[in-house]
Amino acid sequence: MKKINFYICFGMVTVAAVSCKKNFLDRFPKTEVTKEVFFNNPQDLETYSNGFYGMQPVPYQDIESDNTSNYQAAGYVDGLVRGTVTPVTVGGWNNWGDLRRINFMLVNAGKAQGDAAAIRHFIGIAKYFRAMFYFSKLRDYSDVPWYGKPLATDDPDLYKGRDSRALIADSILADLNYAVENIKPDEGNRTRVTKWAALALLSRFGLYEGTFRKYHPEVNLTNEGKKFLERSVWASEQIMGSNRFTINNTGKGGEDYRALFCSATLNGVKEIIMWADYQQALGASNNTHTVLGYQWALSNSLAETYLMKDGTPFTAQPGYATKTLLEVLANRDPRMNETIASPGFSPNLDNKPYVIKPTIGGYDQVKFYPRLPSQRQGWDANYTALPIYRYAEVLLNLAEAKAELGTITATDLNNTVNLLRARVQMPAMTLTPAADPVLAAQYPGVASTLLLELRRERRVELACEGLRFSDLMRWKAGARLQDAQGGMYVPALGAMDVTGDGNPDIAILASPNDESPIAGLPEDVKKNLTKFHLKDAAGKDNNFYLSGGTKGRIMFTVDRDQPRTFVEPKYYYRPIPQTQTVLNPALKQIFGW
Template sequence: MKNLIQPIIFALVAISFWGCQDDFLNRPPKDGVELNEFFNTANDLEVAVNDLYSILPGDGLYDDDASTDNTLRETISSRIKGSRTVPTRKGSGGWSWSQLRRINFVLENYHRVDNEAAKAKYSGIARFFRAYFYFEKVKRFGDVPWYDMVLEVGDEGLYKARDSREFVMDKVMEDINYAIENIPAEKKLNRITKYTAMILKARIGLHEGTFRKYHNLGNHEKFLQAAAAAAKDLIDSGAYTLFTAGGKDFSYLELFARNTQDDVETILSAVYTPSDRRHDLAYWRTSPTLGALGLTKDLINSYLMTDGSRFTDQEGYETMGFYDEMQNRDPRLTQTTAGPEYSVYGESGREPVDMSITRTGYRVIKALPTRDQWGFGASVNDIIIFRYAEALLIYAEAKAELGTLTQDDLDISINKLRDRVEMPHLILADANANPDPYQESLYPNVDQEGNKGVILEIRRERRIELVQEGLRWDDLMRWKEGEKVEKPMLGIYFSGLGAHDFNNDGVADVYIYDGDDSGAPSEVTARIDINERPLRDPITGVTGGTSGNIDPFPQRGSFDENRDYYYPIPIEDINLNDNLEQNPGWVR
C-alpha cells in the first residue's frame, strides 16, 4: 500500500461507524455482528489501522511556513495579521474529534484478534496516532477533554469540562511510550515504526518542555529529559544517518527535490506518484498570482558565513546587495533560495531572475522539483514528515534548555548537520562567551542564564535546517516569541532606482523604477515598480524612498500575547456544553 495519505476504508464497518460527518455525536451505534465479522485476523487489524494514516499531513506541511515569519506569500494569512476569529459551526476550527473516535474504536476492539504479535504492533500504532492527535490538539487549544473510549450519543462524557494540559500530556506520553515498546524496529518509509514513535516522542517532549519553561507552567524538566532521551535512543540505534549524496552544495537540495525518498535520513514520508496521487507544491512556488512565496530578510541574515562567522557582524550588512550577500555563506542558503547562479533542479543552464513569483525577491527553491512538475496538480515528489536531522536538533536543544549540554553532545548532533555542508563546528564555550546580539534581537525571551549563547545558535541552526518543513510556528509558540511576527518582514535590498546585476556578469537582471520603466535595458528579466512594491530604509525604518529593502507587508503582523498562543473554540460547541469555557481573550 504505497500511498501513505490515501485512507483505506474498512470494507465491513465504514458505513456503520465512520460515515463522512465531522462530529462523532452524529455517529450511529456500534453493531456487534459486524464487529465479529471484521476483527478476526491480523490482516483485518492492519486494514483497520491503515485507515488512521489519513490523520498525517501531506504537501500542506511544506506550505505552513507561509503563515510564519519565515516566508510571505501573495495573500497574508490571518494568523500573521492577527485577524483570526472565533468559528461558529460545531466541530470547526480544529475542534473536531472524529479522528479520535476512529482511533479509540480500534483500541477497543483490537483484542478480538487471536494473534499476539499483531495485537502488540497495531495497538501500538493506534496509540501512536492517539498521541499524535492529542499533541496537535494541545498545541492548538491548551486544555482539552481526554477521551480514551468510543462515546455514543447520550454519553455524559460528551459534555465534560476540559482536562488539564498536564493530565492530557501525561496520557500522551503514556501512549507514545506504549507505541515505542510494542511497534517493531523496522525501517519503512510510509508506515509507522518504532523509530517513528521515537522521533514523535522527542518532538512532543521538546515542545511541551520548552512551552512549559517559557510560559512558566512548571514541571518542564521531565518533558525535556524525555525529549533528550528519545532523541539519543534514536541516535544510538544507528538506524539513520544524514543524506549526503551530491556533497555539500547539492545534498540538502536533493533530499527534498527528488521524487522518491529513501530511508537513509527520511523516517516517514507521504508518497506521491504520477498514476496514483499528485500535489500542487511546485505550482504554489512558481505561480505569480497565487503563491509568490518569498523568504524573509532576517532569515537570510541568519545564515552564517562559510568560515563560521556571523553575516550580521559585518559592517554594512544591512545595505549589502543581492550578489554580495550570497557570497561565502552556509551552502544551505542557495539550496533553499535561488542564488546568483541558480539552475532549476535537473537542469544545467542558469535560470533568469524572476521577481514576479516571489513576494520578497528571495525565491523559495527548497523542495522544488523538476520543471515538468510545476503545473497545477503536477508534482509527485514525496513529502518528508519526519527525518533524522530533527532528532539531532531536538537532542541539542533539550540538553541546552536543561543546562546539561556538553561539547560531546554538540558533536553528535548540531555538528553532524554542519559536517554535511562542511561548515565549522559549533563550539559550546565560544557560543556562550559571545552570544549573537542579532539572534537575541529576534528572540528576546530566550533563557538569560549561562547557556543563552548556545541556545541562540541552536535556534539559528533549527530555523535554517528545518525551514519550510512546517515547524516554525510551533517553535515561536513554545519559545513564547509570538510577537516576532510584528517585526518587519522584508525582502532584498536595492541601493537605488535603475538596473541591478544579480549575477555579477555585467548584464542587468532587475530594473527598479518609479512609475516609468521606459529606461529599462532590454536584457532585464525582472522589473519592480516602487509604487507597487515600496522600499524600506533598513537604517531609518522609513518606507517610501528610492532605496531600501522590498517591504511587501508594511502593515506589519499583529500578535496578542494574552490570546494568540491558543486558538478559539467554536461558539456552537460552547453553547452545547455548559462545562466548556472559551480560551482567554477570545470573544464572539
C-alpha cells in the first residue's frame, strides 16, 4: 500500500486525485469528489480515505479530569461542575460532516473494480473511522441518531430522533469487527490504520462499553455488558498473540518510558501500535511544549497515586499530607518523575534547573514535553512523535476486562501489568494486593482491592494520554470531578528550594507589600528568587491561596468562590445544543438536561 504522511490536507488530496481525470473540470464541480468519476479502484479509495486521518485524535494532556490541578482557560468540564453548562451555552454536535464524508465513501465503494482484498481493506479503514466517530458520540451523548448513509437535504432521516445506546454500540462493534477482519496487518512505520490499530480501538471500546453498562444502571443495560468485555479481551489477546509488539524495555527504567512521549520518531518502537509523525520537513508539527508551565499543572491527587519505589502506597507514609514538593517526589515510582517536573530537570539541557510555578499548583507536567531544544521551534512548531495506540494500554485493557469478568489469573498479571512495572523496576502486582483506604475512598462501592490497584496502575501508566476523563465516566466516578484539586504543600510563607540544590528558588509571600518572611536572606539570594503572592498590592486575591492561610496546600480561588458540583447521573451525558433541538424537535434531551 502506498505510504503517505499522517497529516494530509483533504482538499489538496481531492484536487490532486481528480485533476488528472479527462475532462473532469469541464463536467463536474472543481472542488468536489463525485461518485461518477471517483471510487473506481483501490487507488481512489486510498486517496479518499487519506482525508480521514485528520479526524484521529492525538492527545497529550488530561485537562478535563482530576489529573489536572488548575486549568487557567475554562473548558467544558470546568463549566459543567460550576453549573454554567446548559443546552443554551454548550457547544459541540457540529462535526457530523465528518460522518457524511465517511458514509459517502462507504455507499460508493462497492463500484470499485480491482483487487477485492484491497477494496475491503479501504472499506475497513472507513468503518474504523466511522466507529471512532460514533464512539466519541456515544461517550458524550449516549443515545444519538445512527446514520449509515450520507443524507440529502430532503432525506426524512435528517430530522429523526435519537437511536438507542444499544443500537449505537452494536453498530460500532459491527464496524470494528469488519475493520479487524479486512484491514491489512501491514505495518510500514505504523502511522497508518492497520488491523492492529483497529484491534486496539476494539480493545478500548469493549472495555469502555462493558464497564459503562456495569456501573450505570440508568441506561438499563447492566446485564448486557459482558459481551463487550469479552470482545475487549479477545481483541487484546489478538494483539498480544501476534508477537509483533513488546513493552519498550531496554533496562533504562524511566528513560524507556520517557522515550515514548518525546522522541523525534517512534518508527521501529515495538510498543507502538500507531503513532503520529511530526517533522519539520513534512510540514507537520504539534504544540507539546505547552504542557510545561503554560496553563495547567498536574494534581496532588495524581501525585499521591504513584506508589513508593518499594511498592507501598505513598499515602501510607507518616505525615504524607504535609510533605514538601521535594519530599513528595523522592523515592517514588519512576514514572512519576517522567510525568511531573522533578529536581534536576533542565528544559534547555544547560544545567539550569526548571523552576515550578505555584500559580498553577507546582506539579508541572513534563510528560510529552520535547526534551531537545531543537524540537521546540515556537508556537505549534514542535517536532516530536506522539503515540496514538500503544501496547501498554492494550495490556491494561485486558487485565481490567478480565478482572471485571472474574477470570483474571496470576499469569494474566505477569503478562500485562507486571511487564509495565518491570520496565521501571517496580515490584510486581499480585492477585490479592493490600488494601489502600485512600484509594478505596476514591472509588466507593468497589470492594475488589485488585480492581482498585488496576485503576491505580492505569492512572499512572496512562497519565496525560487523554483517557482519564473517559475512565472516570465509565466507572461512574464523576464525583472525583467535584473535588477541588490542589497542588503542592507549602509549610510556611517565605523562600523554598524547589530544584533540590539546597538553595531557595522561589518565595511565596502574602503580598508585594510584605517581604518580612525573606527579610533575613542575603541580598544576592533575594534578588534571584522568583516571587509569588497570595494577594496583589491592592489586597485583591490572586488565583491561588494556601489551605491553612499562611501554610498548607496550594488551592485555587475559583474553586473556593465557585465550588464544584457533580450531578448524577445528569453530568455523565452532554446536552445537545438548543440550536440543534430547535432545528430538529425529534432530538430530545436526556437525564435531566
